[in-house]
Amino acid sequence: MCYHSKTMIRTSIVLTPALHQRLKMAADYESRTLTEVINNLLDTALESQEQVRLQRTYQALKKVQGICKADLSDASSTIDNVLYGENGAWQGQPDR
Numbered sequence: 001m002c003y004h005s006k007t008m009i010r011t012s013i014v015l016t017p018a019l020h021q022r023l024k025m026a027a028d029y030e031s032r033t034l035t036e037v038i039n040n041l042l043d044t045a046l047e048s049q050e051q052v053r054l055q056r057t058y059q060a061l062k063k064v065q066g067i068c069k070a071d072l073s074d075a076s077s078t079i080d081n082v083l084y085g086e087n088g089a090w091q092g093q094p095d096r
Contacts, residue, residue: 008035 015023027037
């Protein structure tokens with residue numbers, strides 16, 4: 001990855017000395033800057049978390065799949081019956 005200062009946001013974080021040393025060692029080993037290593041690690045970790053969230057969402061949607069017994073019809077073709085039919089929504093409502 002190539003990072004340009006015009007598209008980056010400078011921020012401060014607090015690291016333990018041991019974590020800072022490990023990150024510096026990783027940067028040296030990979031011949032990259034500390035910024036590049038941290039950005040890559042954070043991007044990878046966040047992408048992994050987002051994938052887990054998406055999987056959970058899809059699992060939840062799969063559980064509710066098929067709960068509705070009848071297909072939903074086009075509301076524009078049934079609206080009069082829904083509102084004014086024998087069991088329509090307006091039944092039993094006092095005039096206002």
